[in-house]
Structures are given as C-alpha cells and as structure tokens.
Amino acid sequence: MRNALRVAAVDVLAPLAAIAALVYVGAALSWPLWWVSVCSVAALLIVQGMIVDFVLYRRDGVTIGTDDDGPVLRLAVVGLAAVALVAAVAVGYTQWTAPDRAMRVDITEVVGIASSVAEASATFTPQDPNASINRAADLMTSERAQAYRAEFESVAKELTSRNVSGQASTISAGVEAIGPEAASVAVVMRGTQNAPGKPQDVAVLALRVALTKASGKWLVVDVSPINAR
Known part of the structure; x- marks a missing residue:
C-alpha cells in the first residue's frame, strides 16, 4: 500500500501535474510561439522520464517513487512539479486578473x-x-x-x-x-x-x-x- 501511494504521487501525479501546469501557463499567455516551443520540449522530456521510469520498473522492479536509495531524486521530482504548479497559479492570476x-x-x-x-x-x-x-x-x-x-x-x-x-x-x-x-x-x-x-x-x-x-x-x-x- 505504501509503495502504491508513492508510485501514484511521485511517478504518476507529479509529472502529470507538471504537464498540466505547462499547459495552463500556455493558456494564460494565449500560447505565444516561444511558449509553444518551451512547453513542447518540457512536456516531451517529462514523458520521456515517465517512460524511463516504467522501463526501470519492468527491469528492476523499482521506480523513482519506490527507490529508497534515491530520496534526492524523488524530492527533485516533487519539487519541480510543485514549482511548476506555483508558477502556473502566479501566471494565471497575473494574466487573467490584469484586464479586470x-x-x-x-x-x-x-x-x-x-x-x-x-x-x-x-x-x-x-x-x-x-x-x-x-x-x-x-x-x-x-x-x-x-x-x-x-x-x-x-x-x-x-x-x-x-x-x-x-x-x-x-x-x-x-x-x-x-x-x-x-x-x-x-x-x-x-x-x-x-x-x-x-x-x-x-x-x-x-x-x-x-x-x-x-x-x-x-x-x-x-x-x-x-x-x-
């Protein structure tokens, strides 16, 4: 049960939240060309990381979320997702309240x-x-x-x-x-x-x-x- 929660939080929800934050920022900024490029590259890197994580699970039976020997990497994943969400909220607040x-x-x-x-x-x-x-x-x-x-x-x-x-x-x-x-x-x-x-x-x-x-x-x-x- 503990490992299942860590997989859900670190290996699934955190990268999906980061992607959602990137998309949210793009919508708030009305998708300028430079952000389309940034969002595409960043989302691709996140998806690639999720694929690598899945391959490691198939090979070693462990993921970033369940690897007790890699707490720093797990903290980095969660931290980056949190930063992306905070940035998305800040950009959305600024852009969508500015007209009012x-x-x-x-x-x-x-x-x-x-x-x-x-x-x-x-x-x-x-x-x-x-x-x-x-x-x-x-x-x-x-x-x-x-x-x-x-x-x-x-x-x-x-x-x-x-x-x-x-x-x-x-x-x-x-x-x-x-x-x-x-x-x-x-x-x-x-x-x-x-x-x-x-x-x-x-x-x-x-x-x-x-x-x-x-x-x-x-x-x-x-x-x-x-x-x-």
Missing part, C-alpha cells in the same frame, strides 16, 4: 475626467471667463477642444457682459459603456447661476461625456445633454 484591474483603473479615470469636464462646462466667472473653458479643453482631443472653445466664446462674452456667474458640482457619475478605446459616462450635476438683482437659479443638469483613449490617455471627444431631442 485595468478596467477598474480606466473606469475611475474616465469618471474623474468626465466629472471635471462637465463641471467646467457649467462653471463660469466674469472675472476670468476663460478659466473653466481652458480647464475643460485641456482634457479634450485637439479637434474637440478647438470646437469647444469656438462654441463657448460667444456664450462667455454674453455672460461677462451681464456679470453672470455659475458653479456646478457633480451629484453622481457613472459609466454607461466602456471598451479598450472608447467610453461613455453620464454625469448628473447641481448647477447654480447668479446674476445681479436676481435670485439664485438652481437646476439639475445631466450630461453625457464621450471619451476616447489615445496613446494610453483618455480624452473627451463630445459633451452633450442627455435629455437632448
């Missing part, structure tokens, strides 16, 4: 950018009419920033002439859709507007902010009211 981690980072980034641009779009001070415009434009693509400045130039002049100021703060913001290179974020804000001789005007504003990822950086490509028809 990257998405969480992207979600946090696009929500922050969208909130900043939305708030800047509804914020205005007559003393520095271009401050919020520049702040929003800095987070946009060059094409969108140019169009954005043109759109708000006349509005800024009108508000400055009337001495109107506005301030916005985000109530909530959430990702509607996100992919590797594009995202859409909905932002709900509370906006206040102050004009001389008039009561403060408070309104809830909802904007949809579209973003694109270029050279590893998220930039805004469009800002539009959600309730637009």
